[in-house]
Structure formats: structure tokens, C-alpha cells
Amino acid sequence: MSPQKGYEQYHLLGPDEEAANESPPHGNEKDFGHMRPEKRAQWRKFAATLIASLCLAVSFLLGLKLGGSKTGEAVSPYLKLGYTESSQLWxxxxxxxxxxxxxxxxxxxxxxxxxxxxxIALDNEEARAMGLPESQPFPWDGRRKSIYIVNAHHILHCVRNIYISIQQYRTNKTQTINYPHILHCLDSLRVETMCTADDTLRYVPLNSAHGYRPGDGQPRKCRDWGKVQEFVEAHDPCYRYLNPGDKELSNLERFKFCPRDSPYLPKIRKYFGYGDDWMPEPQEGPRELDW
Incomplete structure (x- = not known):
């Protein structure tokens, strides 16, 4: 049998075609040839349903694979946080x-x-496992730990700096944060906004007389900030920004605010010449603004 003949014998029936009687029956085809028209119609319907089901199954599996890779891309690189927390825009x-x-x-x-x-003070082995570059050593355990800065907290530092600068300008107070630092902070906000590329589409209220502004009450998904705080608190380097803007102050003075049960307190006492009963004072009250 020629390939062309084979194709003509086995090709799928079109919607307007009758049963193939032009080609002689071959093998088990005689069983189908003797089927009554209603039986042949049922068989074609069954075959079409089976093919459609297989297509749907393949599409579903592909969707799972693609969806899983997309979800993986949305997970944060180091703490592996996804957008799991329900929130609202205001x-x-x-x-x-x-x-x-x-x-x-x-x-x-x-x-x-x-x-x-x-x-934070991160264990060097943990940092290597995360693929992080080498960083400055932690003052009280330099062989084992290094200092890193969580990017989200750096952005918080920047928005705080901008607010302080605005308030000091409004109240005619001396600026404690210099202009290049403020410009750096503004640029950091620009860079992070474009990197994150939040594509939430804020609605515009139909009637702003009701007091609603664009996006008010709109649902969104966020990462779990509590998990981030748990991580940083577990890697506390005893740091507090003592005497803001004081360039003469040794940075080690800012790494001595350890909790009472810290294993680093004896080293700190010895380095600064404090007595065995010395404990760091909690940093409370106004920092850079009067309130």
C-alpha cells in the first residue's frame, strides 16, 4: 500500500464526510464498516471527547509547571518569602x-x-551558603560573623531620613543629615521602586466627595514583615545609632547595646574598661527630632 493510500484510509473524518467506503476494508476496519450510522456517530463523539480530555490534561500540567516557576520567581532570594499576607492599600x-x-x-x-x-551579624558559613560576598567582620566575633544590612531596612532608614530633613526644614532647625545623603536616599527609593515594579492597578473613586482616594481599601498581597523581623532579631549585632551625625564617635560605641544575656558583654566591658556590673542603657526617647 502506498503512503498516500494509507493516509486516505486512516485520516480523521471531517464533519461533513460520510463513512469511508471508497477504500476497501483492512483488518479490523470491517468491524467499523458494518457499524450502523448511529454507532459510528457515537464512536466519533467518544474519540473527540477523549482527545479534548487529553488536551486539557496536558494544558493543566503545563500550567502547573509554568505557574510553579512564576511563584518561584516571586519568592525572596534569601528568606524565601512569598506574597502570602493579605493587606489593603490606603x-x-x-x-x-x-x-x-x-x-x-x-x-x-x-x-x-x-x-x-x-x-545584622550573620554567621560566615550561613552567608556563604546564601552566596553573599564577604563583608565587614562583626566587632565582637570577627572570625565567625560578618555585618550585613537588610535592604528593606535600608529603605526604611531612607524614608525616615527624608522625613527628618523635611521637618527640620519646616521648623527652621539645623539639618542633621547632609544633602548628599538625602539625595542618595531619594535615588534609592527610585531604584527600589523600579526594581520591585509593583504592578497593582489602583482604582480611581467614582466620587471623591465620599473621602476615598485612589486605591483606598483595595486588596493586595504582601510578604510577611514579621518573618523579616524574626530573622533580624535572631541576628542582632547589638547596634544602635548613638549620637546621630557625630563623625568623631567611634563606630564601636554603637555596637555595645547587647541584651543582658549576650555572650559578648564580657568582651565589651573589657574593651571599654567598664566594670563587671555595667549594662548598656536602652536607647529611648527623641533621637533626631524633638517630640
Whole structure:
């Protein structure tokens, strides 16, 4: 049998074709040839359903594979956090509440942003496992640990700096953060915004007279900030930004705020010449703003 004849004998029937009677029956085809028309129609319907089911199954499996790779790309590179936390967009929060006093806002921005905790002491083996570059040694355990800065906390540091600079300008106070640093912070916000590329589409209220602003109440998904804080607190390097802007102060003075059960306190006492009963004072109250 020629290939052409074989093709003509086995090709699928079109919707308007009758059963193939032009070619002689071959093998088991005589069974189908003697089928009644209604039986042949049922068989064609069954075959079409089977093919459609197989196509759907393949599509489903491909979707799982592609969807899984997309989810993997959304997971953060080091703490492996996904967008799992339900949240809402709001035009204003407590940090921009127009009903709050200036003193209340200053307190929030000056002392309520946990940027310092983003400076961490990471075990060198853990850092290598994460593929991180070498970093400055941790002062009290330099052979085993190094200092790293969590990027999200650096951004918090920057938005805090910008607020402080604006408030000092508004109240005619001396600027404690220099212009190049503020410019760096603005540029960091630009870079991080474009890198994150949040594509949430904020709706525009139909009637702003009701007080709603673009995006108010709109659902969104976030990473779990609590997990980030758990990580940084587990890698606390005893750092507090003591005496902001003081360039004469040794940076080691800022790495001595360890908890009472810290194994590094004896080293700190010895280095600074403190007595055995010395304990670091908690950094509370105003830092760079008066409130």
C-alpha cells in the first residue's frame, strides 16, 4: 500500500464526510464498516471527547509547571518569602494621619521605624551558603560573623531620613543629615521602586466627595514583615545609632547595646574598661527630632 493510500484510509473524518467506503476494508476496519450510522456517530463523539480530555490534561500540567516557576520567581532570594499576607492599600496611614499632632507624627518617624534592626551579624558559613560576598567582620566575633544590612531596612532608614530633613526644614532647625545623603536616599527609593515594579492597578473613586482616594481599601498581597523581623532579631549585632551625625564617635560605641544575656558583654566591658556590673542603657526617647 502506498503512503498516500494509507493516509486516505486512516485520516480523521471531517464533519461533513460520510463513512469511508471508497477504500476497501483492512483488518479490523470491517468491524467499523458494518457499524450502523448511529454507532459510528457515537464512536466519533467518544474519540473527540477523549482527545479534548487529553488536551486539557496536558494544558493543566503545563500550567502547573509554568505557574510553579512564576511563584518561584516571586519568592525572596534569601528568606524565601512569598506574597502570602493579605493587606489593603490606603492613601493615609498613622504615619500620615492629618488628624494627628505634629508631635505624634515626629515620634512615629523618629523612633517608630525599626531601621536599626536591619543591621545584622550573620554567621560566615550561613552567608556563604546564601552566596553573599564577604563583608565587614562583626566587632565582637570577627572570625565567625560578618555585618550585613537588610535592604528593606535600608529603605526604611531612607524614608525616615527624608522625613527628618523635611521637618527640620519646616521648623527652621539645623539639618542633621547632609544633602548628599538625602539625595542618595531619594535615588534609592527610585531604584527600589523600579526594581520591585509593583504592578497593582489602583482604582480611581467614582466620587471623591465620599473621602476615598485612589486605591483606598483595595486588596493586595504582601510578604510577611514579621518573618523579616524574626530573622533580624535572631541576628542582632547589638547596634544602635548613638549620637546621630557625630563623625568623631567611634563606630564601636554603637555596637555595645547587647541584651543582658549576650555572650559578648564580657568582651565589651573589657574593651571599654567598664566594670563587671555595667549594662548598656536602652536607647529611648527623641533621637533626631524633638517630640
Amino acid at each position: 492613601w493615609n496611614t498613622e504615619y500620615s494621619d492629618d488628624k494627628a499632632s505634629e508631635s505624634q507624627l515626629d515620634k512615629l518617624w523618629d523612633a517608630g521605624i525599626p531601621w536599626e534592626s536591619g543591621i
